[in-house]
Amino acid sequence: MADGITSSPCSSEPDSPIGLNRGCLLRPGEDQDLDQDLTWLVPETPSPQLRTRRRRCNMETRSSSVAPAGSAEPDRPVSSKGNVSRKPKRRRLVEPSASFVPASCLQTFPLGNWVEAPSSSSSSAPSSSSSSTSHLDFGGKIGAIFWLLFLPAWVLFLILQVNQEDPSLTNFPRALPSLQTFWDFQAFGFVLLWILFQALLYILPVGQLSEGMPLRSGEKLRYRTNGFFAMVVSAVLVAAAVYHGVDLTYIHSHFLQLATASFLVSLLLSIYLFIRSRSAGPEQRALGGNSGNVAYDFFKGRELNPRINNFDLKFFCEMRPGLIGWCLINLAMALAEMKQQGLDAPSHSMILVNVFQLLYVTDGLWNEEAILTTMDLMHDGFGFMLAFGDLVWVPFTYTLQAYYLVGHPNPLSPPLLTAIILLKLVGFYIFRKSNSEKNAFRRNPSDPKLSHLKTIPTATGKSLLVSGWWGVVRHPNYLGDLVMALAWSLPCGFSHLLPWYYMIYFIILLVHRDSRDMSECRRKYGSAWDEYCRTVRYRIIPGVY
Ligand SMILES: NC(=O)C1=CN([C@@H]2O[C@H](COP(=O)(O)OP(=O)(O)OC[C@H]3O[C@@H](n4cnc5c(N)ncnc54)[C@H](OP(=O)(O)O)[C@@H]3O)[C@@H](O)[C@H]2O)C=CC1
Numbered sequence: 001m002a003d004g005i006t007s008s009p010c011s012s013e014p015d016s017p018i019g020l021n022r023g024c025l026l027r028p029g030e031d032q033d034l035d036q037d038l039t040w041l042v043p044e045t046p047s048p049q050l051r052t053r054r055r056r057c058n059m060e061t062r063s064s065s066v067a068p069a070g071s072a073e074p075d076r077p078v079s080s081k082g083n084v085s086r087k088p089k090r091r092r093l094v095e096p097s098a099s100f101v102p103a104s105c106l107q108t109f110p111l112g113n114w115v116e117a118p119s120s121s122s123s124s125a126p127s128s129s130s131s132s133t134s135h136l137d138f139g140g141k142i143g144a145i146f147w148l149l150f151l152p153a154w155v156l157f158l159i160l161q162v163n164q165e166d167p168s169l170t171n172f173p174r175a176l177p178s179l180q181t182f183w184d185f186q187a188f189g190f191v192l193l194w195i196l197f198q199a200l201l202y203i204l205p206v207g208q209l210s211e212g213m214p215l216r217s218g219e220k221l222r223y224r225t226n227g228f229f230a231m232v233v234s235a236v237l238v239a240a241a242v243y244h245g246v247d248l249t250y251i252h253s254h255f256l257q258l259a260t261a262s263f264l265v266s267l268l269l270s271i272y273l274f275i276r277s278r279s280a281g282p283e284q285r286a287l288g289g290n291s292g293n294v295a296y297d298f299f300k301g302r303e304l305n306p307r308i309n310n311f312d313l314k315f316f317c318e319m320r321p322g323l324i325g326w327c328l329i330n331l332a333m334a335l336a337e338m339k340q341q342g343l344d345a346p347s348h349s350m351i352l353v354n355v356f357q358l359l360y361v362t363d364g365l366w367n368e369e370a371i372l373t374t375m376d377l378m379h380d381g382f383g384f385m386l387a388f389g390d391l392v393w394v395p396f397t398y399t400l401q402a403y404y405l406v407g408h409p410n411p412l413s414p415p416l417l418t419a420i421i422l423l424k425l426v427g428f429y430i431f432r433k434s435n436s437e438k439n440a441f442r443r444n445p446s447d448p449k450l451s452h453l454k455t456i457p458t459a460t461g462k463s464l465l466v467s468g469w470w471g472v473v474r475h476p477n478y479l480g481d482l483v484m485a486l487a488w489s490l491p492c493g494f495s496h497l498l499p500w501y502y503m504i505y506f507i508i509l510l511v512h513r514d515s516r517d518m519s520e521c522r523r524k525y526g527s528a529w530d531e532y533c534r535t536v537r538y539r540i541i542p543g544v545y
Pocket residue numbers: 373374375376378431435438441442462463464465466470474475477478481509513517520521
């Protein structure tokens with residue numbers, strides 16, 4: 001980012017690819033060698049109040065270091081070992097990272113254009129108004145074709161495998177089922193009905209409208225965050241249906257057909273998204289999904305926030321049909337277990353898996369606003385990867401533990417049961433606290449509740465938390481999520497690898513996601529990010545990784 005700043009300090013420079021015209025990193029005509037001056041954090045024409053505030057912040061910054069706000073350690077950034085080290089007194093503006101600012105002195109400026117503003121050295125930066133992507137993730141063009149074919153095949157494999165009496169690695173499903181077995185009109189109808197029902201709940205004028213993070217255009221989209229309401233209404237409806245004799249075990253017995261139907265919907269949706277993205281302007285495109293290669297862009301997603309009027313397709317798909325469907329399928333598996341094993345109540349293992357995952361989903365919907373500061377919503381385009389992930393991958397692979405338990409009971413001793421519950425609670429605590437801390441900080445950096453946290457300013461106007469949860473590791477939320485994943489697998493025992501599939505997949509997903517995020521943040525924040533990484537050395541597991 002630093003390179004980009006020196007070569008093109010103001011966002012209105014001609015090489016600003018997407019009409020960046022709201023922020024200026026260096027005030028024209030000003031000495032660029034000021035000592036730790038943070039004035040580059042402000043909009044082009046700051047108000048007098050803003051100037052006063054800025055000066056105050058600068059003064060505070062000068063007297064702040066890694067020590068908590070208030071303790072005076074002038075000009076002493078943290079060394080890589082977390083020790084305080086001396087830096088030369090005069091520093092160029094293009095190295096803005098090496099000081100810590102108390103969270104209370106930060107203010108979000110309307111520098112939305114810089115949120116994903118590219119630097120000249122950026123690998124995924126748009127080169128011109130075409131917003132073209134040069135650095136390709138996921139194995140590039142060939143990789144995209146591989147994933148497009150592999151992901152549906154893998155889901156099919158898992159479904160066939162979990163349905164076997166002996167789902168060992170050595171016991172592969174012998175033959176594919178006949179083509180007719182895949183398709184069932186009724187199952188397709190149920191999938192469509194479920195999605196339409198969730199869409200109806202989404203558009204109801206119930207619940208608050210939350211603001212997303214600033215887009216490159218500076219605009220902020222509004223989202224109807226009524227996910228918890230949708231969950232409650234869905235639960236009431238399902239309970240009423242079961243009460244009136246609807247047999248939910250249909251979901252267990254038609255799992256393959258329901259998955260095929262959802263796959264078809266996700267494929268049609270992806271095609272629609274790809275076609276409509278052709279008319280999306282450069283500012284509406286995701287920086288990572290515009291390579292010009294059809295397969296790659298189809299997979300990654302070209303448009304950042306495709307909407308039909310106010311209906312946000314990405315937000316809806318990520319948070320509603322698949323996520324709530326996951327709980328519905330788990331419940332169906334509990335009923336199928338009772339039926340298949342002649343039980344009066346689900347087994348302890350099944351209850352744990354159901355309750356744990358229900359808690360995870362309900363928490364996500366309760367804190368739905370927090371999704372607006374995650375990678376998917378802020379950076380990733382909406383294409384096959386997310387459409388398939390949301391509508392097929394989540395409901396039909398995240399439910400494999402419950403599915404497994406239907407035919408593979410695993411009794412738990414009381415001490416093991418207690419230990420698993422404790423593990424889940426620890427994981428949940430880390431996950432929730434860290435996600436909420438980042439979300440609160442991104443929404444209001446000067447929130448008094450966060451004033452004890454130390455931060456690093458960056459050239460974008462945003463800052464990075466460097467203490468609290470985000471000072472322990474660079475992705476504390478992933479750590480909590482992984483601990484929870486462990487607690488979801490343990491109730492299934494160690495007889496087979498299949499129920500541990502989620503854990504293995506999740507480690508791979510989060511390690512890859514972490515590295516994607518690292519490159520994205522390095523691109524955005526430049527030297528400030530390097531400083532953060534030097535200070536917070538571990539990515540996910542303290543002292544290990
Ligand atoms: N169950 C599942 O299948 C999955 C669950 N998840 C969970 O979803 C949640 C969201 O994950 P994800 O979107 O991947 O990533 P994060 O919520 O961690 O978001 C990453 C972004 O946070 C900001 N950020 C990073 N470091 C800091 C810092 N020190 N201070 C302030 N902001 C910082 C950056 O964005 P910026 O600076 O632009 O604001 C960065 O791009 C996680 O809890 C994860 O575990 C994720 C994937 C799959």
